[in-house]
């Protein structure tokens with residue numbers, strides 16, 4: 001089960017992992033917490049859907065999300081509390097944080113109860129969400145982390161908690177390699193970056209627990225990103241990295257292990273190659 005904040009996060013952060021496990025026949029559930037109503041719009045013809053005008057972007061992003069999931073494989077998709085229950089809170093400190101339905105202001109136990117109901121039905125062995133900083137500090141990502149962890153705690157009290165909980169992560173070695181790979185690129189989005197510590201994310205390699213190689217699903221992930229056209233323009237840094245550093249960046253996704261026991265792993269830090277490592281077959 002993947003718990004994500006907005007339509008597009010599932011593809012950007014865990015698209016290759018989701019496609020990998022969907023292809024193995026695992027039951028992959030995605031829970032999306034908001035419709036992304038406050039997002040930018042990189043498709044000029046749709047500019048008037050923005051929150052300040054028609055305020056229809058959320059509904060449109062749900063169609064983008066469904067198209068993205070079709071590219072990733074059979075995915076059981078749920079909206080937390082039903083579509084429209086929680087609203088995209090906007091970037092930290094913006095007025096949208098105060099909207100009466102903003103996810104950032106949601107009652108934690110009420111939101112966790114919505115997720116608990118899905119967990120009781122699906123009984124996930126593994127849950128994937130963000131770290132306490134929401135990977136990069138977005139309020140909806142931080143709240144998604146809190147709701148996922150609270151629901152998992154309540155599920156465990158009821159005897160159906162997940163055996164393992166992972167948080168998305170970007171190893172510093174991969175960040176460094178990505179910045180280096182783009183250094184001579186004409187459209188280097190990170191040209192101003194002098195040190196990877198400037199990024200709001202990045203995990204020391206020794207703290208990473210799992211590296212899921214979904215390179216076989218690189219194209220599926222790119223197709224899913226393309227589906228999110230209002231958020232990810234063709235000029236996005238995501239694609240420039242794909243061109244210069246694609247397989248490693250786009251097809252391989254990393255995680256820290258927040259709950260559960262690590263299974264057998266590879267390499268200098270014993271990174272698991274399977275999120276189900278160590279669980280009974």
Ligand SMILES: CC(=O)N[C@H]1[C@@H](O[C@@H]2[C@H](O)[C@H](O)[C@@H](O)[C@H](O)[C@H]2O)O[C@H](CO)[C@@H](O)[C@@H]1O
Nearest residue numbers: 006008036037038039040088089090091138
């Ligand atoms: C990947 C992700 O979480 N995207 C969020 C994020 O989008 C950012 C936002 O539009 C910001 O204004 C841009 O400068 C930045 O480039 C975007 O990544 O926040 C949006 C508003 O909450 C959200 O809709 C989007 O899914």
Ligand SMILES: [Zn+2]
Nearest residue numbers: 005006009138
């Ligand atoms: Zn997001």
